[in-house]
Amino acid sequence: MSNVRVSNGSPTLERMDARQSDNPKPSACRILFGLPDHEELKKEFKKQRESIEAASRDRFNFDFVNYQPLPGRYKWEIVDGKDLPEFYTRPPRVKRKPDQKNLDHNGNSNTSSVASCQGSFETKILQEQGPGNSAMQKDCKDNSTGQRKRTASNEFSSQSKRANNGTALEEDEKICCQAVAMIEQTPRKSSPSHHT
Amino acid sequence: MEHQLLCCEVETIKRAYQDANLLNDRVLQTMLKAEENYLPSANYFKCVQKEIVPYMRKIVATWMLEVCEEQKCEEEVFPLAMNYLDRFLSVEPTKKTRLQLLGATCMFLASKMKETIPLTAEKLCIYTDNSIRPGELLQMELLVLNKLKWDLASVTPHDFIEHFLSKLPIHQDTKQILRKHAQTFVALCATDVKFIANPPSMIAAGSVSAAVQGLHLKNVDHMLSSQNLTEFLSQVIKSDPDCLRACQEQIESLLETSLRQAQQHNISSETKTLDEEVDLSCTPTDVRDVNI
Numbered sequence: 001m002s003n004v005r006v007s008n009g010s011p012t013l014e015r016m017d018a019r020q021s022d023n024p025k026p027s028a029c030r031i032l033f034g035l036p037d038h039e040e041l042k043k044e045f046k047k048q049r050e051s052i053e054a055a056s057r058d059r060f061n062f063d064f065v066n067y068q069p070l071p072g073r074y075k076w077e078i079v080d081g082k083d084l085p086e087f088y089t090r091p092p093r094v095k096r097k098p099d100q101k102n103l104d105h106n107g108n109s110n111t112s113s114v115a116s117c118q119g120s121f122e123t124k125i126l127q128e129q130g131p132g133n134s135a136m137q138k139d140c141k142d143n144s145t146g147q148r149k150r151t152a153s154n155e156f157s158s159q160s161k162r163a164n165n166g167t168a169l170e171e172d173e174k175i176c177c178q179a180v181a182m183i184e185q186t187p188r189k190s191s192p193s194h195h196t
Numbered sequence: 197m198e199h200q201l202l203c204c205e206v207e208t209i210k211r212a213y214q215d216a217n218l219l220n221d222r223v224l225q226t227m228l229k230a231e232e233n234y235l236p237s238a239n240y241f242k243c244v245q246k247e248i249v250p251y252m253r254k255i256v257a258t259w260m261l262e263v264c265e266e267q268k269c270e271e272e273v274f275p276l277a278m279n280y281l282d283r284f285l286s287v288e289p290t291k292k293t294r295l296q297l298l299g300a301t302c303m304f305l306a307s308k309m310k311e312t313i314p315l316t317a318e319k320l321c322i323y324t325d326n327s328i329r330p331g332e333l334l335q336m337e338l339l340v341l342n343k344l345k346w347d348l349a350s351v352t353p354h355d356f357i358e359h360f361l362s363k364l365p366i367h368q369d370t371k372q373i374l375r376k377h378a379q380t381f382v383a384l385c386a387t388d389v390k391f392i393a394n395p396p397s398m399i400a401a402g403s404v405s406a407a408v409q410g411l412h413l414k415n416v417d418h419m420l421s422s423q424n425l426t427e428f429l430s431q432v433i434k435s436d437p438d439c440l441r442a443c444q445e446q447i448e449s450l451l452e453t454s455l456r457q458a459q460q461h462n463i464s465s466e467t468k469t470l471d472e473e474v475d476l477s478c479t480p481t482d483v484r485d486v487n488i
Contacts, residue, residue, distance in 0.1 A: 033296060036291075
């Protein structure tokens, strides 16, 4: 049993060393059940993606692929991208440079500069149309303020439609997470069809 | 001699301190309620999957544990990834050739959930011997997220272990060893199909009592005798003591089997080719005497 070990942190019983940066052991790099068919996988992903898009289209009566509102329970209206926190307009996965001067204490870059460079980008937010949608609306508010770091500026609170009014609905939180995340994941106007 | 210079420029893991305020009954009750929402369906091999059979789950789990160990992931990552994998397989018929992709994706997600420096897609692809591409991993990620309804905050046995330990009359040092052993049992359970249907609280309670047994702590305090502990923990998790006892026995026999396999493996080859041995790569030595 000589090679049975308490895992990595043996002496302290807690792993304290950071992730290994060197290359993985060759023995751990292996194919378990044969090669996946990449072409088939691509098709499958496309199919799945379309069904995800269809589901969110029906849910929000919004065509996320062509970025067009559809008739249905939600009323969509255009707002100026400049009025939104930069979170909604910044491209995904920006690498923040440490020497960047216009970061606030949350590490978010200066809102106005980002907004201005993306001024042509139209952002639409959902608005409650009937009384029946209040639950989802509340949740979206809740979620929009709860999850991530954002600018500490007060312009956020001017977005009264989205401002957190302190109501939390536990039950529907999941729905909302899903909804918000879907919106984030859906291709934007600038790249309506980058999937293949 | 004692005063030597020490180079401290080693990167260490940055962890949040545990919040003792969360180790209260209100949180525990909420967790007991919440865990129900994250249980996979126990019979997905029969009802959902056409190609995937239990031994394949074992193979992919063994590989995942190996990757997590080698990458020094937080202990929770592996059981959490297995929870995602089981939940996905509970709803989506999956091809055998995509099981490894699924496993990698689940580690990718679990690592993001639990770690300050998560595993990268590129690194995970290397572990599949580059049989999958980072782009595929990202697309799979979206698919998994959708099938899991974006709900990744699964309650894991690890969440319960802290609560149980805080209730036991043991010294801080012993607690650390006990935690380590219990976590090892949890990982072992996650590799085994038999435990799919057990809620995390049950796995955690079974693991803690198996660890107490294994470490011969019963003489430390009257409360830690096998029967008393089982009674106590089953009350905590609001379960039947017999169920818990059965779970603990299953864990012990799983440990026994795994250790025996490892021993055989060691005899047959001194080379560290990884097979069943992986299950035990993190098994503490002194537990091997348990009930064997």
